Amino acid sequence: MQILPFVVVVWIFAVGLYGVVTSRHLMHLIMCLIVVQSSTYVLLLGVGYRRGAVAPYFSDIPARTPAVDPVVQALALTDVVVEAAVTALLLALAIQAHKRFGTLDPHELVELSG
Amino acid sequence: MTARTRTRVFLAAMAGLAAFYVWGLTGLPGFGSYPGPYGYILDHVAVLQTNATGVVSAINFSYRGIDTLGEEFILFIAATGVSTVLRHLRGEREESAGAAALRAEGPAPSDATRQATVLFVGPVMVMGWFLGSHAQTSPSGGFQGGVILATAFILIYLAGQFLAFRRLSPVPLTDAVGAVGAGGFAVIGLAAVAQGLPYLYNFLPLGSVPGAVSSSGTIALISFFVGVEVAAAFVLIVSELLEQTLLVEAER
Amino acid sequence: MIVASAGTSPFVLPGAVMDGLQVVLLVLVAVLATAVVLTRAPVRQVIVLSSYGLMLALLFLAFQAPDVTLSELTVGAVALPVLLMLALAKVRGQGRERRRDR
Numbered sequence: 001m002q003i004l005p006f007v008v009v010v011w012i013f014a015v016g017l018y019g020v021v022t023s024r025h026l027m028h029l030i031m032c033l034i035v036v037q038s039s040t041y042v043l044l045l046g047v048g049y050r051r052g053a054v055a056p057y058f059s060d061i062p063a064r065t066p067a068v069d070p071v072v073q074a075l076a077l078t079d080v081v082v083e084a085a086v087t088a089l090l091l092a093l094a095i096q097a098h099k100r101f102g103t104l105d106p107h108e109l110v111e112l113s114g
Numbered sequence: 115m116t117a118r119t120r121t122r123v124f125l126a127a128m129a130g131l132a133a134f135y136v137w138g139l140t141g142l143p144g145f146g147s148y149p150g151p152y153g154y155i156l157d158h159v160a161v162l163q164t165n166a167t168g169v170v171s172a173i174n175f176s177y178r179g180i181d182t183l184g185e186e187f188i189l190f191i192a193a194t195g196v197s198t199v200l201r202h203l204r205g206e207r208e209e210s211a212g213a214a215a216l217r218a219e220g221p222a223p224s225d226a227t228r229q230a231t232v233l234f235v236g237p238v239m240v241m242g243w244f245l246g247s248h249a250q251t252s253p254s255g256g257f258q259g260g261v262i263l264a265t266a267f268i269l270i271y272l273a274g275q276f277l278a279f280r281r282l283s284p285v286p287l288t289d290a291v292g293a294v295g296a297g298g299f300a301v302i303g304l305a306a307v308a309q310g311l312p313y314l315y316n317f318l319p320l321g322s323v324p325g326a327v328s329s330s331g332t333i334a335l336i337s338f339f340v341g342v343e344v345a346a347a348f349v350l351i352v353s354e355l356l357e358q359t360l361l362v363e364a365e366r
Numbered sequence: 367m368i369v370a371s372a373g374t375s376p377f378v379l380p381g382a383v384m385d386g387l388q389v390v391l392l393v394l395v396a397v398l399a400t401a402v403v404l405t406r407a408p409v410r411q412v413i414v415l416s417s418y419g420l421m422l423a424l425l426f427l428a429f430q431a432p433d434v435t436l437s438e439l440t441v442g443a444v445a446l447p448v449l450l451m452l453a454l455a456k457v458r459g460q461g462r463e464r465r466r467d468r
Contacts, residue, residue: 004389073434087449
């Protein structure tokens with residue numbers, strides 16, 4: 001339990017990267033990229049966790065209760081929403097690539113240069 | 115490079131990463147024992163300083179405001195990028211939404227889908243608005259509220275009313291609303307500079323009760339603008355993709 | 367004068383239960399991530415990705431991060447699959463057109 005979250009982080013990262021490397025369809029590649037990004041969220045929240053602490057919201061609990069780290073939560077929060085928009089940009093590029101080259105296979109797209 | 119070579123290079127790289135990772139894990143303080151000072155400082159100080167009981171939103175919009183401004187602009191630029199990349203190419207024609215609705219190919223959504231989605235549009239909008247305006251009290255904020263507001267528009271499309279979706283969110287209007295949201299955030303920071311304070315300083319009155327909707331100064335205002343901008347960006351992205359799918363086709 | 371909030375003590379699960387919950391959710395997340403990568407058909411993969419987003423949201427809840435849970439739920443389980451499905455529909459429509467033209 002001391003290191004399990006960090007092991008899971010590197011497992012998700014490696015598995016997602018394996019999907020990106022061996023992908024035969026651009027959409028599959030983009031979804032594996034989403035998985036790789038999600039490993040960073042787990043890492044951020046795993047770093048900030050404090051055993052026996054509560055969420056850092058003090059509207060109904062006394063202000064001195066031990067709470068988990070709020071800074072990494074702020075980072076992960078904006079991260080999640082922004083990466084969705086960047087993924088949308090990737091999807092737009094994939095659509096235009098399909099229009100132009102007629103194929104969504106990364107291996108074939110590489111050979112179409114020149 | 116063949117697929118086999120690629121996989122072999124990948125496995126070698128992963129072996130190297132695993133070695134470094136194991137070396138790093140041996141010196142780690144362990145999960146659950148948080149050593150750093152910033153968490154403790156902010157937990158103790160934030161409620162007193164900003165009168166906001168939601169410390170994460172206080173960090174996002176007050177302590178770390180300029181970072182959030184940058185992230186919001188990333189979102190804005192990504193939506194603009196989608197509009198630019200999906201522009202009309204040579205050899206494509208786009209039919210009007212009215213003609214496409216008359217043509218109406220493909221299966222119509224079932225009655226159950228239509229009724230369920232139409233029922234939910236109102237409550238989802240209220241939920242998005244509620245979340246966007248309560249950033250300083252409870253787990254909510256502009257980012258989540260904005261995405262939920264955009265989902266309400268998507269529900270209108272899912273009810274089979276693409277024409278209504280187009281009329282309710284025309285691209286120029288969505289563009290303008292998104293610009294107002296992004297610009298509003300930057301302007302609030304400039305309003306602080308106009309009073310001789312640092313950029314994005316929390317200069318509005320802090321209110322008396324911590325965690326009330328009207329307290330915490332600029333945090334609630336910034337959260338509102340961020341919510342508007344995130345909703346507009348997502349509606350713009352979905353509108354562009356829908357236009358590509360339903361209206362644009364290659365000229366024969 | 368700033369009034370301190372109400373003095374109810376927070377509800378905290380006993381340590382062992384919280385640990386067990388986090389271990390189970392972490393293992394489920396790892397298994398679902400593998401499932402997402404190993405599903406090769408894109409349309410099926412979108413559904414698996416949506417359930418992966420839901421499981422991630424539960425994990426963030428067990429890590430005492432309700433804000434991030436809300437974000438991940440709305441984005442990862444709703445908005446992203448919608449965008450992916452729209453792009454897939456466009457790509458399939460184009461593929462069908464090309465085959466019709468040939």
